[in-house]
Amino acid sequence: MAIKQYGIFDILGPIMIGPSSSHTAGAARLGKVAKGIVGVDFDSVKFYLHGSFAKTYKGHGTDRALVAGVLGMDPGDENLRHALEMAEEKGIGIEFIEADLGSYQHPNTVKLVFETKGGREVDITGSSIGGGSIVITNIEGTDVSLTGNRPTLVVKHKKLEGIVTKVTKVLGEDDITVDIMKVERSTHRDEAVMIIEVESNIGSNVLRDISEVEGVILTRAINPL
Amino acid sequence: MFRFGYELLELANSQNKKLSEIVLEREIELTGASAEEIRERLYQSFEVMKASANEAMNKEVKSVGGLIGGDAQRVNQYSQNANSLCGSTVMLAAARALSCSEVNASMGRICAAPTAGSCGIVPATITTAAEALNADKETVIDGLLVAAGIGVIIQTNATVSGAEGGCQAECGAAAAMAAAGMVEMSGGTPEMSLEAASICLKNIMGLVCDPIAGLVEAPCAKRNASGAVNAMISTDLALAGVKSIIPFDEVVEAMYEVGKSLPFELRETALGGVAATKTGKEIMKRVFG
Numbered sequence: 395m396a397i398k399q400y401g402i403f404d405i406l407g408p409i410m411i412g413p414s415s416s417h418t419a420g421a422a423r424l425g426k427v428a429k430g431i432v433g434v435d436f437d438s439v440k441f442y443l444h445g446s447f448a449k450t451y452k453g454h455g456t457d458r459a460l461v462a463g464v465l466g467m468d469p470g471d472e473n474l475r476h477a478l479e480m481a482e483e484k485g486i487g488i489e490f491i492e493a494d495l496g497s498y499q500h501p502n503t504v505k506l507v508f509e510t511k512g513g514r515e516v517d518i519t520g521s522s523i524g525g526g527s528i529v530i531t532n533i534e535g536t537d538v539s540l541t542g543n544r545p546t547l548v549v550k551h552k553k554l555e556g557i558v559t560k561v562t563k564v565l566g567e568d569d570i571t572v573d574i575m576k577v578e579r580s581t582h583r584d585e586a587v588m589i590i591e592v593e594s595n596i597g598s599n600v601l602r603d604i605s606e607v608e609g610v611i612l613t614r615a616i617n618p619l
Numbered sequence: 620m621f622r623f624g625y626e627l628l629e630l631a632n633s634q635n636k637k638l639s640e641i642v643l644e645r646e647i648e649l650t651g652a653s654a655e656e657i658r659e660r661l662y663q664s665f666e667v668m669k670a671s672a673n674e675a676m677n678k679e680v681k682s683v684g685g686l687i688g689g690d691a692q693r694v695n696q697y698s699q700n701a702n703s704l705c706g707s708t709v710m711l712a713a714a715r716a717l718s719c720s721e722v723n724a725s726m727g728r729i730c731a732a733p734t735a736g737s738c739g740i741v742p743a744t745i746t747t748a749a750e751a752l753n754a755d756k757e758t759v760i761d762g763l764l765v766a767a768g769i770g771v772i773i774q775t776n777a778t779v780s781g782a783e784g785g786c787q788a789e790c791g792a793a794a795a796m797a798a799a800g801m802v803e804m805s806g807g808t809p810e811m812s813l814e815a816a817s818i819c820l821k822n823i824m825g826l827v828c829d830p831i832a833g834l835v836e837a838p839c840a841k842r843n844a845s846g847a848v849n850a851m852i853s854t855d856l857a858l859a860g861v862k863s864i865i866p867f868d869e870v871v872e873a874m875y876e877v878g879k880s881l882p883f884e885l886r887e888t889a890l891g892g893v894a895a896t897k898t899g900k901e902i903m904k905r906v907f908g
Contacts, residue, residue: 401649472728
């Protein structure tokens with residue numbers, strides 16, 4: 395894998411609410427990126443906290459930051475400290491569970507399980523890797539490695555002939571330019587996952603058009619914050 | 620594009636440029652933004668830094684966990700009145716670093732530099748150096764660019780996360796960044812900037828991350844104060860011509876290796892170091908019940 399190119403504002407930044415860039419700002423970003431991936435309204439979120447997140451989340455405000463993120467707040471939002479109360483007012487159920495997500499996981503890892511208004515469960519796992527930077531490592535059972543810095547499409551699909559061409563054709567029709575694309579095997583042998591980094595933000599129309607392609611099982615978008 | 624310190628240095632020397640110019644050129648190439656946009660955005664970040672460095676200087680800002688608050692004010696007053704051994708410039712920098720940390724621990728607004736736990740060192744030293752050197756806005760931005768460049772190298776090749784590398788990765792990286800930036804602000808050479816950064820990292824190599832009760836409060840705030848002083852002394856040593864025996868990139872590598880070999884208990888888990896002392900455990904109980 396290519397070395398990640400950090401910019402100067404990855405280092406001098408983010409401008410954020412304290413006290414911890416990895417436990418507060420990174421947590422808020424994880425929450426907000428996850429909310430974006432889910433893309434629909436939800437009734438509740440369960441947070442499975444791993445490693446250092448599990449040990450120290452209360453003292454670092456990780457709980458408030460994660461909830462602020464799923465409510466759509468940025469890491470620099472002065473309301474971040476009131477996020478738990480705000481979730482309660484909105485009637486969104488929140489639960490924190492200390493969990494062992496596996497020894498290979500980064501110490502600051504959380505699995506978010508959203509219960510959508512449609513009654514579906516969507517789970518997303520990500521890590522806060524320092525300085526407020528994050529990486530999303532799993533979306534609904536599919537391993538990925540997404541920083542949330544670039545607009546990215548995740549398309550889980552059946553292994554059908556010509557399906558890659560059909561998906562990229564839809565992108566072309568929606569005026570989306572592909573930057574980087576890779577196709578990975580899924581845990582299921584008849585399925586694969588396309589990870590497509592694109593140049594512009596991904597709207598709901600694009601997601602709808604792709605989900606209509608025959609053989610597509612799941613489509614998710616990550617738009618940078 | 621540089622990835623290592625020696626590459627940054629080669630680019631500067633071969634083109635007869637300052638480190639800040641090379642870092643700026645890299646950012647332009649990376650983001651497509653203009654030099655003016657980047658410099659202005661950096662200065663906006665500096666405004667947030669300055670605000671957090673000032674906020675707790677004349678009033679007590681209490682932390683959420685209740686362990687710290689009021690020390691910035693104490694040290695600020697002392698720096699003005701007492702005949703301190705360190706002198707007023709160093710004491711003022713220490714007070715400002717405490718101020719940033721106290722604001723951070725109160726869930727106030729700060730600029731991570733490179734992290735929130737270490738957010739006092741770059742603001743405290745760059746503002747204090749700017750005053751001491753009577754530096755203009757552009758010189759301050761140049762200093763911040765160099766600091767960011769050093770931070771980019773450390774994050775790319777090692778880590779700036781306390782959970783991964785201990786406090787040396789946070790307050791150590793911050794001090795190294797600040798020192799390299801202050802060297803350029805003072806008119807030192809590119810080599811001197813890297814010497815200062817190397818000296819800083821070596822001075823605190825192995826420093827563990829052991830926050831009492833898991834809060835980014837103590838000993839974090841005081842380590843920001845000492846990190847600011849570490850940066851200033853390293854700057855002056857480098858400007859005086861002192862060289863690091865081990866080159867910068869190797870020091871960064873060593874810091875990373877040391878960080879990885881630190882036990883889990885000493886990497887931000889609040890299970891070791893002063894967090895695991897009798898008093899540390901009592902405080903944990905008091906805070907979380």
